[in-house]
Amino acid sequence: MKTTYIRLSIATALLAGIYSCKKGEATTGDYQTTEYSNEISADSISSVATMSVKDKQFVKTANVNMEVKDVYDATISIEKSVQELGGFVTHSNLQSRVISEDTYNTSNEEAMLVKKYQTENTLQVRVPTSKLGELLTLINDKKLFLNSRIINAEDVTSSIKYAEMEGKRIKKTSENISELKTTKDKVKMSDENMSEENLQQLANLDVTDNLKYSTVDIYIKEPKLRIAEIAVTNSENIDNKYKFDFFYSAKNAFVEGYYLIQRILIGLVTIWPIVIIAAIAFYFYRKNKSTKKSIPVDKE
Structure with a gap:
């Protein structure tokens, strides 16, 4: 069917x-x-x-x-x-x-x-x-x-x-x-x-x-x-009004610089073992170099 x-x-x-x-x-x-x-x-x-x-x-x-x-x-x-x-x-x-x-x-x-x-x-x-x-x-x-x-x-x-x-x-x-x-x-x-x-x-x-x-x-x-x-608000003029403020931007730059120094110091503290090892290696390198200079050369 x-x-x-x-x-x-x-x-x-x-x-x-x-x-x-x-x-x-x-x-x-x-x-x-x-x-x-x-x-x-x-x-x-x-x-x-x-x-x-x-x-x-x-x-x-x-x-x-x-x-x-x-x-x-x-x-x-x-x-x-x-x-x-x-x-x-x-x-x-x-x-x-x-x-x-x-x-x-x-x-x-x-x-x-x-x-x-x-x-x-x-x-x-x-x-x-x-x-x-x-x-x-x-x-x-x-x-x-x-x-x-x-x-x-x-x-x-x-x-x-x-x-x-x-x-x-x-x-x-x-x-x-x-x-x-x-x-x-x-x-x-x-x-x-x-x-x-x-x-x-x-x-x-x-x-x-x-x-x-x-x-x-x-x-x-x-x-x-x-x-x-x-009727609407003049958004272009409002944008220009608040687009840039020198003193506010300078203050933020100063604060950001301060935090940047902190981050650098914290980074140095974090890698302190590498810094110590590098310092020791540099010390022995300088010592070895000065020792070679102090050895007299025999003249026949």
Whole structure:
């Protein structure tokens, strides 16, 4: 029994029962539309997101890339709209991308930090599929310029039908296993069948969730750079003020010299045996040399 087929079969079997009474959330093939425009009407936004076909099931997703006047305000508005429509936010990454950063000294104590930055945010939201068109309309109202918009409607009708058939097959297999005598092989087959059923339930939960909620990825940014002026301390002047003090440095040099002499003396004390041996050797060397000079030379 192949795991991949099992996942599809279970998901579709359960979904077929849940959504068999629903009419209007599918398409025979994958339907995709991409629009590049700065002026899009509410009708064109909702045409794909809200279209329905009898006896079909849709998994709908959307991707929006646009520029807004204020990213923070737009983010708050979008998140609030999603909650009001019964959806939720799964990811929101708002950040300011710093383009340049410079510090200008305005006095001996003060300076001005000037940052040029661009604010952007990447969001992922999930909204009830029936509210997808309404959400896209609300998002479109916040734009200054629409870079791109993609709406996908994936037809999963065939997968649901196939899953229904696979579910019947797995159920029949389970009945056949139950009629076998209790042996080690029967226990193994029963365990494998239960594992397949668990995988089917997990796949069914995923498909059910994707049918009920549409995923929308949103990227928004501001068209121009912003400038932030931040008052800071003149660190350069402070560094120069305390960089060098003659009297303090002279005092430390005197103390360090004193400790250096101590370390030299302690080092000499540590090697006193070598010093004594060297002194004795030098003494005998000088004595031997003077003795050789005092011996007279015989003349024939």
